[in-house]
Amino acid sequence: QQPVQSPQAVILREGEDAVINCSSSKALYSVHWYRQKHGEAPVFLMILLKGGEQKGHEKISASFNEKKQQSSLYLTASQLSYSGTYFCGSMTSANAGGTSYGKLTFGQGTILTVHP
């Protein structure tokens, strides 16, 4: 089932902060965050794993609340280059050996626009 993102759109001025939320109705193994600019490929930002491990972008942070099955992406001191559509992807299973990954299901996206 598709995770739900909020808000659907955000408009900021340079230097302002934003938070994008992602909620799942199923227990999560991991949450992935991607950014896609218009007409381009989605680009990996961040992955948060069950158990608290976090890897990703140095200027963007995220949290993962396993109990609430939610993740939030924090963009601080936004830059013009942050504009784009942000997708969270939820993964609800992985093989027991951890060597293969289950299905990654993406949310509907949050459109972020940063103005000068």
Added chain:
Amino acid sequence: EAGVVQSPRYKIIEKKQPVAFWCNPISGHNTLYWYLQNLGQGPELLIRYENEEAVDDSQLPKDRFSAERLKGVDSTLKIQPAELGDSAVYLCASSYRDSTGELFFGEGSRLTVL
């Protein structure tokens, strides 16, 4: 390092015509994905390969869609016959099997069915 390469970038066809998309993943990536992205929506998984094996094709409409990944490298996604509702961007992605799970996407193939 070269990224995921897809072709064609754009394709316009009439309904009921066949169409094929090609994907060359990043060298060494064992896992390959085909996603469908409708305008204003997130990518939806069509099929996932690990090497030559399709490990998840539950979302692939098998009556008209087919895919193959010969020799565990390049992959082809085919639609025959195409319908108006198939107009979308078809994204290919690849990843290391035992990586953090990061997916590397190609720029996609935009299909317009008239």
